[in-house]
Amino acid sequence: MTNHQYYSHTRKEMFGFVPKNSKSVLEFGCGEGLFGEALQQGLGCRVTGVEIDAGAFSVAKTRLFRVYHSSVEAFLEHHGENYDVICFNDVLEHLVDPWTELRRCRLLLNHHGCVVASIPNLRFLHVLTRLLFQQDLIDGLIQYLALHLIFLRTDLG
Secondary structure (H helix, E strand, C coil): CCHHHHHCCCCHHHHHHCCCCCCEEEEECCCCCHHHHHHHHHHCCEEEEEECCHHHHHHHCCCCCEEEECCHHHHHHHCCCCEEEEEEECCHHHCCCHHHHHHHHHCCEEEEEEEEEECCCCCCHHHHHHHHHCCHHHHHHHHHHHHHHHHHHHHHC
């Protein structure tokens, strides 16, 4: 899978989870901005994207209301604007400590705001096939082990 393919998904299956009355949406891992662009067109809302990949960030800037070139963790440390919805489409599994970042997101939600998230289901045949027959399995294991061995070493002193 090329970088362009990885970052250019519309994620139509997630539209129905975003409340129709949403005016402001924050999307972490916005990729090239296709999901957010479709939300802006369909709901008339303003979508702010956060993307760590420089190439995808450059494309997303042409599609979304506002885009930040940042990690989830860095963005949450330095921004305090409020949103009706915060989206994580296949992003949480990449974070070192997703529970901490979700708790931090609560501070950015409006009173009746919500988080919309998707996490890959390893029992789904398409995901399992990608893991077994493409580089995703090796890359994912290396990323997971690197993140968690660092914490193990830190915890042990």
